[in-house]
Amino acid sequence: ADGQRLxxxxxxxCTGPQLAFDEVPGLGPDGGHTQSVCTTPHAEHAWRAWEKxxxxxxxxxxxxxxxxxxxxxxxxxAMILDADLRRRKLRDKVPMTFVTSxxxxxxxxxxxxxxxxxxxxxxxxxRHIKWITNAKVAAAGEGRLQVIEHDDxxxxxxxxxxxxAYAMLLPAFRGVPAVAAVEGLCNPRxxxxxxxxxxxxxxxxxxxxxxxxxxxxxxxxxxxxGAPKTGFMIESMVTTIVKNIKAELEGRPPxxxxxxxxxxxxxxGDTGVAFVALPQFPPRNVTWxxxxxxxxxxKIAFExxxxxxxxxxxxxxxxxxxxxxxxxxxxxxxxx
Numbered sequence: 441a442d443g444q445r446l447x448x449x450x451x452x453x454c455t456g457p458q459l460a461f462d463e464v465p466g467l468g469p470d471g472g473h474t475q476s477v478c479t480t481p482h483a484e485h486a487w488r489a490w491e492k493x494x495x496x497x498x499x500x501x502x503x504x505x506x507x508x509x510x511x512x513x514x515x516x517x518a519m520i521l522d523a524d525l526r527r528r529k530l531r532d533k534v535p536m537t538f539v540t541s542x543x544x545x546x547x548x549x550x551x552x553x554x555x556x557x558x559x560x561x562x563x564x565x566x567r568h569i570k571w572i573t574n575a576k577v578a579a580a581g582e583g584r585l586q587v588i589e590h591d592d593x594x595x596x597x598x599x600x601x602x603x604x605a606y607a608m609l610l611p612a613f614r615g616v617p618a619v620a621a622v623e624g625l626c627n628p629r630x631x632x633x634x635x636x637x638x639x640x641x642x643x644x645x646x647x648x649x650x651x652x653x654x655x656x657x658x659x660x661x662x663x664x665x666g667a668p669k670t671g672f673m674i675e676s677m678v679t680t681i682v683k684n685i686k687a688e689l690e691g692r693p694p695x696x697x698x699x700x701x702x703x704x705x706x707x708x709g710d711t712g713v714a715f716v717a718l719p720q721f722p723p724r725n726v727t728w729x730x731x732x733x734x735x736x737x738x739k740i741a742f743e744x745x746x747x748x749x750x751x752x753x754x755x756x757x758x759x760x761x762x763x764x765x766x767x768x769x770x771x772x773x774x775x776x
Contacts, residue, residue, distance in 0.1 A: 453619060460507070460612045465578075465579040476611065500535070505609055510610055541573075702717040756771070
């Protein structure tokens with residue numbers, strides 16, 4: 441920003457996304473009418489708004505707008521709110537609606553994982569959470585959400601006006617402007633185009649990992665949805681980059697490839713769902729989804745374990761590597 445120039449031998453882009461709240465009028469916590477949990481400040485703001493909401497409960501809307509690619513946190517958030525309200529004996533005062541651009545509940549931007557459709561619909565019914573799928577959010581106003589439901593051909597089917605006292609909607613993502621402005625580096629949404637080795641086809645000294653990477657949708661949907669970039673997949677990307685840069689420095693071909701598996705523990709406040717999709721794009725070698733109290737406990741344990749790893753700079757302890765391998769999960773594809 442100050443005009444300083446930095447030279448490099450290799451550049452690794454891990455900017456994350458820009459949150460595209462501006463694509464839906466009134467969306468977002470900064471000058472809008474809805475909450476977000478996409479950043480730490482947003483999550484803190486959402487918590488303060490929740491504390492105020494509890495003083496005078498009313499309808500709640502949770503979901504993800506058109507073009508979103510990160511659906512898991514929306515499901516987690518809806519379930520966690522439900523569990524919190526039940527603990528406080530306030531659930532009977534709060535109608536809840538889940539609004540999503542997915543073609544069905546449990547699609548997750550992955551085309552479904554195992555029987556995720558049946559599992560998530562069952563959880564929503566049990567928790568008295570209504571849902572609207574194939575939804576485009578037209579606008580968010582003061583206590584009102586304008587939603588257009590679409591049919592399977594992507595044509596408008598029904599308009600909904602949803603009142604809310606509290607709403608959390610995940611936005612679509614796009615690439616950050618500084619990166620998106622580089623000619624030939626990104627796709628039209630500003631995400632970095634990479635090959636199977638996580639490097640830019642046009643600029644081979646540039647690698648990219650994380651949400652800033654361009655990944656095509658798993659399948660066409662009536663309302664646009666993106667493919668999620670989960671934590672384990674991002675670890676796979678970074679491992680691939682490190683291996684490839686090391687190979688180049690040693691005069692070997694940088695031909696390592698990430699597995700891009702999707703492994704997710706979704707916390708629901710008092711229970712949870714575990715999703716595994718190996719690989720992320722179907723057809724898959726492994727695909728399943730399981731519900732249970734153990735997932736909730738595992739998510740809490742994993743949070744502490746992950747933070748311990750990061751604080752100590754140990755990205756892949758040997759026991760983790762062998763446990764995952766026993767489950768058929770590896771960060772990079774075998775060579776040869």
